[in-house]
Amino acid sequence: MNNRWLYLVVALLAVLPFLSAWDNGFVFDDRGLIVEHPAVWADGPGPAWNSRYWPDSKDAGLYRPLTTVSFWLNANLAGENPRPFILTNLFLHLCVSLLVLSLLRALFPRAARTSAATAILFAVHPLHSEAVIGIVGRAELLAALGAVGAYRLGLEFLRGRGAPWGIASAAVLFVGLCGKESAVGIFSVLLFHLWSVRSRGASDDVRTVFGLGGFWFAALSVFLLLRINILGSLFGLGHVTRMDNPLFEAGTIERIGTALYIQLVALGQLVWPASLSPDYSYPQIVPTPALQAWGWAFLAALLAAFFLAVRGKQSRLLWGLVFATGTGLLTSNVPFPIGTVYGERLQYLPSLGSIWVLVAGTAWLFRNRPVPAALPLAVTILLAAALGARSFAKGPDWKSDLTLFGNAVEAVPNSTKAWTNLSLARSKANLFEEGMVAAERALALDPDYVAAQQAKASILNQTGEPEAAMAILEPHRQMPGRRGITALLELGNAHLLLQDGRAAEAEFRTVMDRVSDRPGPPDERWMVGMASAFALQGRWSESREYWQKAVSVKPGELRFRQRLAYVLWQDGDLDQAEAEYRRLLAALPDDGATMNELAWFLAQTGEGETLDEALRLAEQAFQRLQDANSADTWLVARIRARGCDDARSWLDEWRERLGSEIFGDLEKKWTDECGS
Secondary structure: OOHHHHHHHHHHHHHHHHHHHOOOOOOOOHHHHHHOOHHHHOOOOHHHHOOOOOOOOOOEOOOOHHHHHHHHHHHHHHOOOHHHHHHHHHHHHHHHHHHHHHHHHHHOOOOHHHHHHHHHHHHHOHHHHHHHOOHHHHHHHHHHHHHHHHHHHHHHHHOOOOHHHHHHHHHHHHHHHHHOHHHHHHHHHHHHHHHHHHHOOOOHHHHHHHHHHHHHHHHHHHHHHHHHHHHOOOOOEOOOOOOOOOOOOOOHHHHHHHHHHHHHHHHHHHHOOOOOOOOOOOOOOOOOHHHHHHHHHHHHHHHHHHHHHHHOOOHHHHHHHHHHHHHHHOOOOOOOOOOOOOOHHHHOOHHHHHHHHHHHHHHHHOOOOOOOOOHHHHHHHHHHHHHHHHHHHHHHHHHOHHHHHHHHHHHOOOOHHHHHHHHHHHHHOOOHHHHHHHHHHHHHHOOOOHHHHHHHHHHHHHOOOHHHHHHHHHHHOOOOHHHHHHHHHHHHHHHHHOOOHHHHHHHHHHHHHHHOOOOOOOOHHHHHHHHHHHHHOOOHHHHHHHHHHHHHHOOOOHHHHHHHHHHHHHOOOHHHHHHHHHHHHHHOOOOHHHHHHHHHHHHHHOOOHHHHHHHHHHHHHHHHHOOHHHHHHHHHHHHHHHOHHHHHHHHHHOHHHHOHHHHHHHHHHHHHHHOO
8 A cells, every 4th residue: 555545544543433532521530630630720831740640649659741731731722621632632642553553664664564454453443442532541642652753763773873863762752751651661672672683693783772772761761850859759659549459459479460360351352342441440350369360371371472482583473572561561560569450541552562463463374375465455444444433432431421430330340439430420410319329339349438438428418318428428527638528518518408507617618728728720619518508697798709709610600600699689789680690591591490580580679661571581481391480480470560469360260270289389379478
């Protein structure tokens, strides 16, 4: 295939299967790493270079400044619109895929079809969905971009084109390291090149390989100095919970055996990507003798493959084995435990080596058999179509937490974290019964998981059981970080439900004190809580102040404006209240509830023509809603505008159409307003 057309095909295939994610929002870790990350919303990129990747965690041991800078650029250009973030990920995946093709063609000029097939399958593979579609998967994309880009430039240095290529290669590697630490795995390919030059007897080229290693080591040294400066140590990884990685506290033999089994699972997903998930937390994967046996068997097969490739001088297969093993080693939990037991995103860069081995190995098996010239192309097209279709189907999974974790629990039914996140998503969508089922499922898997306990407490609050919620939340109030803040917020909400404004105010003030010095976007939840607590106490001017703060943080949140309008009314500022109600109606001209709110306000405060407008709006609201609340507004507006006798006649006329229950309530209302 003509080079230009081949690159164009790979570019298109890197984007088209993932376009189904175009309408997705911020989900899962996007909130902590983007929406709530202070450095992403800072005035300049400086804070991204001076902060941890997870700003609230001192134990994560992660420093990825360039990934955060890229989020900062997106945020400054487009605010909280997720589409530019997604577009950036697609562009980065396109660039990596093109670099993969360029690298393979440069490494193996006599294996053009194998290189093309590998690049195409890499571009479309659904195992890459988490890295490409999940916005925070960008760290994997930047690491791969830096590693593969550095390797491609390094090849030119190895071919004697001079030091500028080595310097450029090191600079690109530094970019990858600042995207994610795992880019350091590219150092492993130097072992392949050392073997290659020695097997050819080209001893002079050994110095060139070490020279490239020197350039790369310089880039790594600068990165490590930055990392130590921010994290305080080389690794910076603190205690990892059993939930995130049950291998962290396992014995060495148990950990390595289970970690090897997980790599076997990843290889299986590469071959048959039917079941994919963003989460594999406890107890989905735990060390067992059976899993360890599979892991050690996989290691034996891998060592045998290495031995045969070296002995048979199968350089193509050896390169793939070295690349897959070397770039995936640091995140495999084999040499040492990391912060997560497994993530599909971790396979993004190593999968290049695995795909190459599968494609090149297949070509080697059929090397002496008569194969029609069109067959490899046909097989590649069929595989690309099938894998691309699977990737396209995965895109909508990441639309929201509800879709993401609804699909996740089907793939990993024993993940406590997946069930907890599904519970929170269902609760946010007002699916409280289904949310409680998910929370109970999570607690059945791990009764001590605080996030699942808080998810259950939140649902109890929202379904009118604040006392039960408080019993769960009280032990959490002193917890540090997000968990403690969440507990205090829910305790405040419980006090609001119990009509205890002073107690609610105390809880929300504690939250305010905890987050007041925190840089970045303010959290409107405590502002809403304070406003509600003051309103419950009849302190309308103070409630007004905090509703205005909440509106300034979330100007597009219309329910905040609705509450602000009511508080303005109660505070005696009728003109501002009416203006706010009318702005709401202008924003939602066909919304019955908004019509009803304005109609009620005008019926209570207006006179003359204003009462006629209240009556008209109330009638329109009832036509849309036809519930007791809108019927009550319609009756009161009619009494104010037309008098009690007219309202009585209207009520009798509508008796049958209103229904007995609504009619009875309205008749009592008429009696209260007009007398018997």
